Amino acid sequence: MLRGLAAYNRLGNKNPTFKLVACYSTAGQRRQGKIYESASDAVADVKDGSKILFGGFGICGIPEKMIEALKQKGVKNITGVSNNGGVDDCGLGVLIKQKQLSKVIGSYVGENTELVRQYLAGELAVELTPQGTLAEKIRAGGAGIPAFFTPTGYATLVQQGGAPIKYDKNGKVTVSSAAKPVQSFNGRNYVMEESIFADFAFVKAQKADPLGNLIFNKSARNFNAPMCRAAKITVAEVEEIVPVGAISPDEIHVPGIYVKRIFKGTNYNKRVERLRITEPKQNGETAAETSPGQALRERIARRVALEFRDGMYANLGIGIPVLSSNYIPQGMNVMLQSENGILGLGPFPTKDQVDPDLINAGKESVTVMPGAAYFGSDESFAMIRGGHVDLTILGAMEVSATGDLANWMIPGKLVKGMGGAMDLVAAPGTKVIITMEHNARDGSPKILESCSLPLTGKGVIDLIISEKAVFQVEKGVGLTLLEFAEGYTVDDIAACTGAKFSVSPNVKPMAQISV
């Protein structure tokens, strides 16, 4: 029975000198089955104009050997699909510096100044896509789904069209994004997004077996996992090739069917984009003097912390939201999600604990708590978009009385991308809290009847917490003042707020979690 299959047994020995006969592929390179000798062999048939998926999040889990090989090869006019644009001298930045890319499809490109320069100078097209939509477009491409509906980006530039993709040399927009179809399901509006499928997917995994089965390490799984499935030719560079059978069939992250080529990279130059360290506390150390700005941020954070509940899952944006996690009460369990693929985020590492394969969505070195889980970006945003995260907290440039949020773009100024923000606020069933200073630096209100900046989400906010006030936002009701800070009157709040609001019959002084 199934006799022919027994041939695989020959690969199943524990001796890693594989018995496959070496042969020459169509591209001419020497290889053994799926195993290639080097990065340059594995990318030998990439042609000018190819569309390539690049795994990684920031510079974590990037296929650095293949990027270097593409630089050496000098192919041009590449469309690169990558969540980020790397940094100037690392990751996708290496190819951008060499002007080998004509287009980047990603969610956040702010860390690469050369990319932004080329974009604004009309040398590079940039198609900004919400991070979760990007992950799902890739997942769909691999899964034979040509299009799907998502709540993300509805009633924003992403859906309405008009986002600049390409400028000319004089800074005039020559290509802008098209409007996308909208359809209503169960009384809610959704955007139709089409899938992404590429010529190549270049991914980085921790280990592979000769059949191409892959295992990733920690948060280096990120976009690598869905990208494996969405290209004609997927090439995985790995740190270790183990014999067939050495990986348990229950533990494989990506089955070999998706992977056409593998090679072992050496001397990995893994960097941490934002190294953050927990310094061990010195005996007798006291809290540093806090600045007025710091005190204001702490006040907001201590109010936010009252929203945590035992057993809750939360995603916290950079800044005040993360700060609020300092005030989670002892004994209360709140599990933090990081959209690059972590559930159970822990504190920053000590120097010895730093692992370049373990970063948060802010690209900072982190640790995880016992019981944590790692997953790919497609799973992470399925979790977010599906409303499984109870609470999302993030900052804002402007908010409106109807719950609109603007926090990703100032037209005419630098556009870095929306990252995962549009997905985080779009999930029905997830409570969205906005934390921000009540007024802009020039004193103008940030809470408005309607936002003037391009939206991140329409009607998505549940609660606004500033240093001066707490507003509830309700559909069909608008703003209700629940609390205001000591030293202010309702009239003071009205004077510095650009939208009408009701005052709750139970309005009270702004609460603070006890420390």
Place this chain on the structure above:
Amino acid sequence: MLRGLAAYNRLGNKNPTFKLVACYSTAGQRRQGKIYESASDAVADVKDGSKILFGGFGICGIPEKMIEALKQKGVKNITGVSNNGGVDDCGLGVLIKQKQLSKVIGSYVGENTELVRQYLAGELAVELTPQGTLAEKIRAGGAGIPAFFTPTGYATLVQQGGAPIKYDKNGKVTVSSAAKPVQSFNGRNYVMEESIFADFAFVKAQKADPLGNLIFNKSARNFNAPMCRAAKITVAEVEEIVPVGAISPDEIHVPGIYVKRIFKGTNYNKRVERLRITEPKQNGETAAETSPGQALRERIARRVALEFRDGMYANLGIGIPVLSSNYIPQGMNVMLQSENGILGLGPFPTKDQVDPDLINAGKESVTVMPGAAYFGSDESFAMIRGGHVDLTILGAMEVSATGDLANWMIPGKLVKGMGGAMDLVAAPGTKVIITMEHNARDGSPKILESCSLPLTGKGVIDLIISEKAVFQVEKGVGLTLLEFAEGYTVDDIAACTGAKFSVSPNVKPMAQISV
């Protein structure tokens, strides 16, 4: 930094006497965090009329303790979403026997005679859904995707509507399926399918930690994995609860965020639906005499085997397709996919190797080859629909000159369901080979100008192999006779074929793989 999170450390000890304080939930049952004491506690708040997802494939990986608890509880009017209907006295069959279900949504219900009786007697609604579409509808429900497009089922009853869902007592159809929207992408037509989200998901996993992180065993992962994500309340029954931190964050199949309740089941009564055993060969044993029918099947299988290529991934239907794997040449590696979640299917087990958690899509006990991988049903059909399986081989009742296939339904006769067949043939890029006896038992042709039976797929066939002939099917060209068996003339083939065909200039005798 992130101080509150440190509370989780208390759960991270290796001592499984958890420190969480016991408390009473809204439903009144005693529990510790997510851990419930029993199945009856865990399902205490299920109400009449609930929509429930039941994990499992056939009776492999079913939540048997919760099914028993629901039987004891006696809730009625349940809509059960389950790939299969179990068998008469096991799995979902237990609840069907008690008439606790008013509707079943599944892909194949043929193993349960009582289910079919209730369906035809107007006592039970049955909504048949292609297996891959069912898995993707559930995956989408969990991922916040209200609808998606799939090639599966286009131009069949599934898309055109009219499939009987409910009969009255007199056998008249009172509810039939609605037509579904169609849209074209890249020149191909796709069906829009809406997602499934339920009140409860009842799943069976191998082990859990107190945070609800889950690990499945082998092919018992199947529908359990996607179902965890697509319900308001997911309850997992497990064979083992391990301490927090005992499962590596890289090895978790379903993160705890999706799982609200867990309990440990005991005395699992796992059954194998179709026990198949490889008997060790006796010395001097010779091949049994073969019947004429057997010889015919062997002839087809030996022709089919010529289509295998080294390194290929294939999905083989029950019968002649599976038989063809006996003839895969020594030294050629063909990796077999089984749509219930296996890549790298091996031969039937010896008596000692039988594992009820390891079955193929035909519900037979199997083994796997070294380098195999297990995955959930959503991943399995993403693989299939995405065209990653190179070859799919299955049987037919009728085929047409334009490549239409009919192999799942005879109107007025018993309808068992399409299982995964519609998904398997719909994938663009996958070669579809049909193996069948050239003529029906009454001698009538099965190769026709157009099919009279409801279609499994439209224009999906690439090659037809019967005991008499091999036809190529090409879009816009139709049938071309490539080979015919010894003892026949082209005129003979024409006489027993119900469609016109061209004869290849290179037409030759029907080839057979050498044994």
